[in-house]
Amino acid sequence: MTTSPRFRHTGTALAHPLARSTWRDAFIVRPADAIFTTAIKVGIAATVVLIAGGLLGQPQLAGMAALGALTSAFGRYQPYRRLGRMMAIVGAGMVIAMVIGTFLGAAAVPMMIQIVVLSVLAGLAGHIFLAFRISGPGAVILVFAAGAGSGYTHSYAAMLWPIVAIIIGVVVGWLAAMAPVLWVPLAPSRLAVARAIANILRLEADDAGPLRTAAKASLRSARESVTVSVGTVHTSTSRSVRLHQNADQLHLLLDEAEAALALFESSSDGSYSEAFGRLAQHESELRKIHGIPTVSAPMTPAVPSVDSTRHLVPKGFVEAAKAELTARASIHQALRMAAAAALSGWAAVGLGLEHPLWATMGAIAALQGLSYATTVQRSIQRLVGNVLGAIVAVGILSLALGFWPSVVLVVIFQVLAELLVLKNYTLTTIAVTPMALIMTGLGTNLGPDAALSRVADTLVGVVIGTIVAAVSISHSDRQHIPAGTTSSKQS
Structure with missing residues (x-):
């Protein structure tokens, strides 16, 4: 019997998450250099806004400002001239997300519609971040911010302060990330x-x-x-x-x-x-902090075989993004991210889960991978990391800590997440899960059951996200296929 190449390719993709090698590769810890700089910047930005919010007696707004401060986690290792622009785009996205979220909350928009709106937001943000090559936590942070704003705001009069809080956080994060340019x-x-x-x-x-x-x-x-x-x-x-x-x-x-x-x-x-x-x-x-080796002149190779990049003229920041914004592959990625996010959120609502937007965020995080192999790997890592992180969170939330101990833990977990993100996403998620839950609970009584709910929502998100990725996979996306095999065999 013959099946279409498209069908076979999707079938191969659906089988990939079940392979033992796929799971083994998901837990490889990679070497990473220069991991401390960004972690310190993020830690400083979060500390400043959380302490300020606590001293002003606004713990929930402090948490929203801390989300804005995560702007400092984007654009890792970019030259400062480019980094400033990248973070300005992220910061604008954060503020827009908060405006949308607070409006949805104030207008008492039903959750099913909120999920659609925030899924579209995620798709657009992911598309823009990809076009401008903005690395970092990705569109999931914008949805987190919008969800926080929606949950906080119950009237139009209450919209202002969450927006002000995240603007302050964005500014502090931008300054913290750009400060080293001075020395x-x-x-x-x-x-x-x-x-x-x-x-x-x-x-x-x-x-x-x-x-x-x-x-x-x-x-x-x-x-x-x-x-x-x-x-x-x-x-x-x-x-x-x-x-x-x-x-x-x-x-x-x-x-x-x-x-x-x-x-x-x-x-x-x-x-x-x-x-x-x-x-x-x-x-x-x-690799040292100061000093650049002095070179009087380069050696001349006997047989030059490398094209010199000496007179390379890089494209302008906006010019380089224009082609990507209209690229079919990038648009395809944005559409399937939005679709997976919406389907995951709706499924979580249908299953009666308490925090359906966490399912939406799980799908978004998985679909931030550019290839199907990366999507599956991130799905496995996010799920396992959430399970282990939830165990940590249950213990912490059971203690019913006050605001200031919670602030200390949020900063510690944020710094840990940044230190681990380039090594393995599972380790990062173990740190992110309790951090997100503690931050969500600032000023509220979030119980240990929230950690279990997060695991369930994440499971829904990564499973649906992986299925959407497999069904919508591009025929040229073949990184998940072992070398020497092909998905084009007839059955």
Whole structure:
């Protein structure tokens, strides 16, 4: 019997979550560098707004301001000129989400319709974040903010203060994330160059094609980061002169890295070892807080085989996003995220679950992966993380802690989440689950049963999200298919 290629591809996708290797891969802990900077920024921003809200006697509004402060978690490792714009987009989205949420609450809009509105919001936010390459927690945070505003607001007169609270949080988060530009303006570019060098050095142990491609891509990314960091404005101030001098040194380092890669590709006798030794020293220096290695001139490879990125001119921030905003794949991703979010929320309502928007957020978090393999992996990680995090939350919520101990725990869990997010999403979710529940309960009496409800809602969200992803999978999305097999066999 013959079945359509589309049917077979969907069937293969639906089988993927049941494979033992899929679950095994979901719990791999990856190495990650420079994890402390963002965690510290997020921790500082959250601490400031939570303490201020507590001192003003507004615990619930403090929680909403803390959501706004999560703006500082977006755009990790971007050059500061670009980061400021990215966080402005996220901040505007946060405020819009709160306005929508408070209006829905004030107008007493039925939950089924709220789910539709917030699902559309998630799809649009995910589409915009993808187009502008804004990394971070994603559209799920906007839905969290809108849900918090809806739950808090029961009249039009009460709409103002949640909106003010999240604006304050966004501003504090933006300032906390941008503050280091005052003393280490090239920190993201230094890290980008160090990572590019590390990727080249990795080729000495394994020069497989994908690693070579990654090394060349990281060189282009680092070059773009340095160029964006200094911009086109040249002034005669000592700070500007020093900034451009340091940027020139980073460009020279990248010249040397490109030359070393070309030498590696053209030699078979290990003659590149001295060049790689120099790169290793440069990488070590770049990992330090201050100082940039001095390079007088790059070595010249005997047989250049790497296209130089020296004169790379990066696209403008808005210009680069325009093509993505109209790309069919990006629109497809936004539509299926919105569909999965709505279906999950409706299913949670139908099952009588107390917090259906948590199911919506579970589906959104899963669908933030660009490939089906990533969606399945994030679904597994979010579900397992929520179960383990709920166990922690039950113990904490059973203690009925007051506001100030809760603030301490929220900050600790937020920092932990940022430290772990690049290592494994399961570990991140273990920290995020109690943090979200404690933050939701600020100023209210949230009991331990809320943790169990979150697990049930998350299960609904990730299951429906995975099914929607499988049914709507693109034929070109084949990362989940093991090498050497094909989904196009006839049955």
